[in-house]
Amino acid sequence: MIRAVAHGFCIYGFLLFMQVSALAGTPISDIAFHPSEPTAVWNGDFSVVAHSMDHSSPNRKIHFDPLKTGMFRIRGLTFHPNGKYLALAGGSPGTKGSILILKWPTGEVVANQHLDSDWLTCIAFSHQGAQLAVGSGSSDILVFEFMEADHSLDQKQILQGHAGSVMDLLFNETDQWLVSGGSDRSVKIWNLEQGELHRTYAHHTGIVYSTALRPSQANSAGLPFYIATASTDQTVRIWQPEIGRMVRIVRNHHTELFSVAYHPSGNWIASAGKDGVIRYIDANSDQILKSIEAHDDWIYALSFSPNGKWLASGDWKGNVQFHQVSSDPSQEKTNTQP
């Protein structure tokens, strides 16, 4: 049961902050915004919680029967690009991986895939929505073809190369490349057309917990795609994966990092980790623009809303905060002190 909706409001300069205490003791490992509705969802035990950003509807919780679905723990969730489906990854650690695809907003389970491997740790839809990739605790990445017509999931590829858990993954905007980060401290770039490992980056010296893709507005001039990765080595690194270049390293975090997210404008990056602080980074430099002491526990999940007006953060205790970005993010640098 959701304990309380809005815990409190607080003004951080130009940022409005609202906290939702959702599930006591359930670490929030992923948050996703609906691509077109003002809705955010995050994981719970045997459930997901949906929160309406405009309060047009009360918070609701969609439950699953773990025995039927095999979903004992949810680790990752993502919306289909058309907003009609929500996909969940998880399972039972060391026992079984499970993928659930729910019809949105009804929550009806339309696909349920069980894998006799380890649990699944992360999930991503391709930008066209035809592919679904999941990372496993057993180090494999599985790519499925998702058919909307009959909601079928057909396994297309197994990408093997990580030497430990896959912690996060994403598709580039052409769906040609898949980027993954792992507990083996590597970032790997996979060529999906050939089903092969294209490149491995071993620059990080800690677990790569999170990956984020720079949105298209920022590289519409035909530039290679950029990604950001966050690691327990206390750095955020920005890459041009195709050409094999680490563009930038952002230090000065002084804490182990678990999550990174690009603002839809592409000009900002948010990072967070063990110290509960959210840091806003200028994507075009290595400058930390602003630090906000947001949570009193480890932050595991960050997500910007598609319109860029909200940043959601989730912590180990089960608290989710929404930070309203009330000014043009591109002006942040001039409005704040580093």
Next chain:
Amino acid sequence: MKPRSSLFRCDGINRRDFLHAGLMTGLGMNMADLLRGRALASAPSSATRSAKAKSCILIWLDGGPSHLETFDLKPDAPVEIRGEFKPIATDVPGIRISEHLPKTARIMKHVALIRSMTHAFGNHNTGSHYLLTGNKPSPVLEYPSMGSIYAQQAGLEKVLPPYVAIPEGVTYAGSGYLPATYQPFSLGGDPSKPDFRVRNLNPPASLSLQRVERRREMQQFLDNVKRSTEESPIDTPLDTYYEQAYALLTSPESQAAFALEKETPRARERYGRSRIGTGCLMARRLVEHGVGFVTIVDKGWDMHTQIFKNMPDALFRGSGKLPSLDQAYSGLITDLHERGLLDSTLVMLMGEFGRTPKINDRAGRDHWPRAGFVCMAGGGVKGGQVIGSTDAYGEAPSENPVHPEDLAWSTLSLLGIQPDFAYQAPNGRPIQWVKGGRTIEGLT
């Protein structure tokens, strides 16, 4: 004469004796009894702060493992001290450990090896009390173990218990002056056995879940009758304990967490199929399912005789304590690391004391609390280092002595618990979790 089990300690106190003494009734309680104690518990305090570790696995080598045969060898000491084992290099330049821990040697980059643990209690029970609670043994007060303190702080809202002992707790791994509800939930059996079943989690074969359900309904009915006739703060939530016990018994989450048979053969082999190996694998599963503190008890380290045979070989070649520990410990650390869990999981390896530097006339070593080792890894600990050292013969710390108070202080701090918090006992007396400790220098 009945052969004496190698799992006995030299003082002859085993669990049965202990239960007879009536000191550990919590472990013999049934599930509802265990949960009922909650009514007497103080509400979890706010004495927590941001944690570097979210969970803790304590591997307890019961009986007192020899530091001179494991992690603090003295190859240059006289023959009556140095023993038969040779040191080997590890993956950290300058750190050398026993030749019988070759797999552990490859994971020392994750480990902070404390070689200067020291205290003055050379008896198993007093030594265990000191190490497990961080408080000197007192004739009038039994202090809570670190696991029970964690349970008190974490609360009991989840289906899975916050503190689990594999296969069961040892003396002074319990709740001490805290309510019995913070005792560890004991598996009650050896998980390495093929017919292993978690005690209290699986109803007896003769008792079907339907019958459990009927009993629960009957309990609810009786409880409603009772509530309609009387109200008291202790009695009112009686049904809650049964509900919690029922939830644990029937919850898919708990069934999944303990389902060791679901692990792949590769995972089983990585840890080894020994008692300590399967215990470590179970601990990893429990941590992944949200259990915060797991104690694995490995008995049989009280080696007063034939230590150089018993440690590596015992009954047959490779069947001794060190090979199984080597496999289990290295497997656990490696697996946690590969699964991205080591960062949030503190792993401790220790016993109640070290062993005498001088080899006795039975080719064994006796109790020696003045020097011992503790291995700490993960959970914010800086690995690949040695903290403290002992003198040339391994008799006493030569630099940076670490006391049990310091160990408990550091452990609780890593778990986000304020170690000097004063708990309000039911009689109104404030008692600090740990008195007089300090954070171990250089540990994080």
